[in-house]
Amino acid sequence: MKKITITLGILSTTFVASQVLATPSQSNNVDNFETIRMAKPSNQILAIKPATPLKTMIAVQTGDLSSIDLPDGFIETKAVHFSQKIPPSSQIALEPQGYQAESDEYWFEVTGKQLNKGVELAISSPGALIRLSGKHVKGQFAPAAKAIDPAQIEVSQGNKRLSKAIQQTVSQEALATANIFPNSSAIKLNKKIGTGDFKLKVKQNLIADQRYIVNVKEKGSQHKLNLALPKQSYMQGESVNFTAAISSKKGDVANVANHAFVKMPSGEKQAVSFTQVNDQYQVDVPTSFLTAKRGELYELQIESKANDNGLTIRRNAKVAFSLAQPTARMQGELAMYSTKAKVNLDVASEGRYEISGLVFGTDRRGKQVPMMLSQSAYYLKPGQHDIELHFDSKIMQNSGLTAPYALKNVRLKDQSRMTIIQTL
Amino acid sequence: MIKKITLILLSSILLAFPAIAAKGLAFVHGTGNQTDAYSDYWTGNFVNSVKAGLPDSSKYTVINCDFDQYMWNTNASGCLAGQLTTFINNNNITDLVLLTHSNGGNVVRWILSNPTWDSRYPAIISKVNKVIAVAPSSLGTPLADAVQQGNFFESALGWLLGYDSDAVKQQQTSWMSYYNQSWLQGTSGRPALPATFKTVVGSDVESAIWDGDSYCAGYHNQVALETTQNWLDSCSDGFLNCSSQSGAGSVWFYDTQWTNGGEPLSHQQSRRDCFNLDVIIRNDI
Numbered sequence: 239m240k241k242i243t244i245t246l247g248i249l250s251t252t253f254v255a256s257q258v259l260a261t262p263s264q265s266n267n268v269d270n271f272e273t274i275r276m277a278k279p280s281n282q283i284l285a286i287k288p289a290t291p292l293k294t295m296i297a298v299q300t301g302d303l304s305s306i307d308l309p310d311g312f313i314e315t316k317a318v319h320f321s322q323k324i325p326p327s328s329q330i331a332l333e334p335q336g337y338q339a340e341s342d343e344y345w346f347e348v349t350g351k352q353l354n355k356g357v358e359l360a361i362s363s364p365g366a367l368i369r370l371s372g373k374h375v376k377g378q379f380a381p382a383a384k385a386i387d388p389a390q391i392e393v394s395q396g397n398k399r400l401s402k403a404i405q406q407t408v409s410q411e412a413l414a415t416a417n418i419f420p421n422s423s424a425i426k427l428n429k430k431i432g433t434g435d436f437k438l439k440v441k442q443n444l445i446a447d448q449r450y451i452v453n454v455k456e457k458g459s460q461h462k463l464n465l466a467l468p469k470q471s472y473m474q475g476e477s478v479n480f481t482a483a484i485s486s487k488k489g490d491v492a493n494v495a496n497h498a499f500v501k502m503p504s505g506e507k508q509a510v511s512f513t514q515v516n517d518q519y520q521v522d523v524p525t526s527f528l529t530a531k532r533g534e535l536y537e538l539q540i541e542s543k544a545n546d547n548g549l550t551i552r553r554n555a556k557v558a559f560s561l562a563q564p565t566a567r568m569q570g571e572l573a574m575y576s577t578k579a580k581v582n583l584d585v586a587s588e589g590r591y592e593i594s595g596l597v598f599g600t601d602r603r604g605k606q607v608p609m610m611l612s613q614s615a616y617y618l619k620p621g622q623h624d625i626e627l628h629f630d631s632k633i634m635q636n637s638g639l640t641a642p643y644a645l646k647n648v649r650l651k652d653q654s655r656m657t658i659i660q661t662l
Numbered sequence: 663m664i665k666k667i668t669l670i671l672l673s674s675i676l677l678a679f680p681a682i683a684a685k686g687l688a689f690v691h692g693t694g695n696q697t698d699a700y701s702d703y704w705t706g707n708f709v710n711s712v713k714a715g716l717p718d719s720s721k722y723t724v725i726n727c728d729f730d731q732y733m734w735n736t737n738a739s740g741c742l743a744g745q746l747t748t749f750i751n752n753n754n755i756t757d758l759v760l761l762t763h764s765n766g767g768n769v770v771r772w773i774l775s776n777p778t779w780d781s782r783y784p785a786i787i788s789k790v791n792k793v794i795a796v797a798p799s800s801l802g803t804p805l806a807d808a809v810q811q812g813n814f815f816e817s818a819l820g821w822l823l824g825y826d827s828d829a830v831k832q833q834q835t836s837w838m839s840y841y842n843q844s845w846l847q848g849t850s851g852r853p854a855l856p857a858t859f860k861t862v863v864g865s866d867v868e869s870a871i872w873d874g875d876s877y878c879a880g881y882h883n884q885v886a887l888e889t890t891q892n893w894l895d896s897c898s899d900g901f902l903n904c905s906s907q908s909g910a911g912s913v914w915f916y917d918t919q920w921t922n923g924g925e926p927l928s929h930q931q932s933r934r935d936c937f938n939l940d941v942i943i944r945n946d947i
Contacts, residue, residue, distance in 0.1 A: 328854060
């Protein structure tokens with residue numbers, strides 16, 4: 239009888255805000271196993287020589303599971319298993335990659351009445367493009383008929399109208415030929431008027447309560463808002479961390495006023511408060527936001543304003559993220575066999591669940607490299623279920639790789655609601 | 663004696679190849695709800711030229727689905743799976759080539775990346791030999807972000823062949839980043855797709871009024887192009903940055919490398935028989 243020692247590393251999980259430290263080591267007495275030590279244990283939950291299952295405890299997760307209705311739409315009910323070969327040279331990121339948005343523009347919403355009266359514009363880069371788009375409520379307006387004639391736009395500074403402020407006008411008809419902005423018109427400011435605070439006024443009589451988007455695009459501006467999220471997949475109750483800073487060639491601009499909003503999948507936008515934690519900001523996303531259609535995302539939107547040596551800088555940026563409810567979770571032991579892995583699922587919400595994992599093998603140099611991605615999905619009722627992740631033994635045999643094998647990046651997805659609910 | 667040897671040889675061949683491979687080609691359109699993509703999206707000239715590269719040019723299909731929906735929607739990938747399954751079964755296809763344009767590449771990647779989502783998917787994936795993805799919006803486009811700047815339930819603007827649609831939301835850059843990281847394969851840091859996904863990248867748009875080449879597949883207003891270019895990189899096809907078009911799979915070629923006269927392909931031109939594109943693809947089928 240040989241002794242087996244498995245060293246488990248930090249298991250990242252999307253269920254709780256912080257990483258959970260699994261049992262640091264575990265000893266079992268199992269026949270036919272050799273001692274295996276993992277060089278880089280992060281995200282690696284099992285490493286075995288095949289033929290005999292090896293069982294590993296899954297880090298205990300707290301919190302109630304959510305029992306929610308099935309969303310509308312087709313949901314497969316047959317069990318499906320699929321494995322594909324993964325080239326050993328693949329560079330697969332096992333940690334969340336996050337996202338960084340870089341913005342050289344801002345936008346705001348006004349009414350026709352406000353445009354007729356004049357709206358303030360902060361121009362921080364000579365030659366800015368200003369796009370005006372009439373919003374439409376479905377079934378009520380034909381937006382093209384509400385388009386603004388760019389020849390009817392005036393630009394002034396202080397009380398003085400600038401006669402040569404506009405270098406180029408783009409009509410709704412012309413812009414529509416590009417197929418992307420059929421209901422917009424635009425003007426490009428003359429670089430000679432420089433930067434500063436201006437007023438834009440539309441002489442054309444507009445419907446007082448008709449709403450418009452004013453979009454100021456300053457391509458090539460040295461002032462950019464960088465908005466970054468360390469990951470884009472969150473669980474209900476988990477805080478969303480972000481960084482936001484306006485940078486210029488001289489570095490970050492000081493004293494930036496940021497306003498944060500969360501845009502729901504429905505399109506509704508709500509102001510949210512945020513706190514600073516070390517060098518990051520933190521937003522608590524209200525649980526009342528959980529009204530998403532299947533697969534639709536939320537957005538963190540930041541509206542920033544700063545003063546850089548007397549120049550007003552305005553920027554908007556947005557980054558999408560998903561918010562999942564814990565409809566099921568893997569628990570207890572995860573056992574890896576030569577042809578499959580087994581785990582118990584605690585299911586609170588009826589639906590279709592997929593477990594997936596990357597199988598690694600050992601090459602001639604003794605290095606662990608990926609060989610196979612395996613996925614198995616089941617339609618499950620609420621309750622306890624022992625499910626299997628099927629491997630393809632042909633792929634394993636043909637890989638040229640040998641034991642010890644390892645299963646990494648184990649993911650549990652709720653396909654019914656299109657969310658990632660657990661990652662080991 | 664000769665007859666006997668011939669029979670033995672034939673038997674050997676048949677034993678070695680129990681089922682003769684049947685190659686098929688499917689044209690998968692981009693964003694939009696298509697009912698006659700043959701005429702409205704691709705045009706007959708393009709389809710007929712490309713399908714001539716098949717051993718049996720009758721074994722092709724032109725997909726018509728609602729790609730204004732999210733790629734996972736039943737009317738998008740579900741519809742595509744249904745039409746591909748019917749095509750494969752009716753024609754005994756064993757070697758399937760998918761020719762996609764724009765967002766069609768994302769819908770195909772959805773099927774290839776989520777084999778357990780739908781019990782029809784594994785059989786389709788097993789038949790796919792390669793995907794030729796022309797100008798795929800793999801990393802989304804900043805223009806989709808621009809048209810989604812509205813605050814509320816209204817959408818301000820529109821989209822090529824698909825106005826105010828979920829497909830436009832999906833193709834915003836940070837949205838595609840999430841889908842690529844969580845639900846799709848083939849981008850940097852993610853597992854490769856289970857089939858070859860080779861892309862054709864459109865790198866520029868020409869709209870000189872005196873240049874006849876500018877008129878292939880319709881003329882672009884120069885001022886309008888200059889306006890949209892404010893949201894795009896210097897390398898783009900007028901809708902998608904080259905980085906997005908090359909963001910999944912591997913680049914087969916950039917337009918100017920292989921097209922007649924080294925002409926660039928705008929986003930509209932890359933689904934038409936412009937500058938020999940149809941022949942280049944035909945020869946690769």
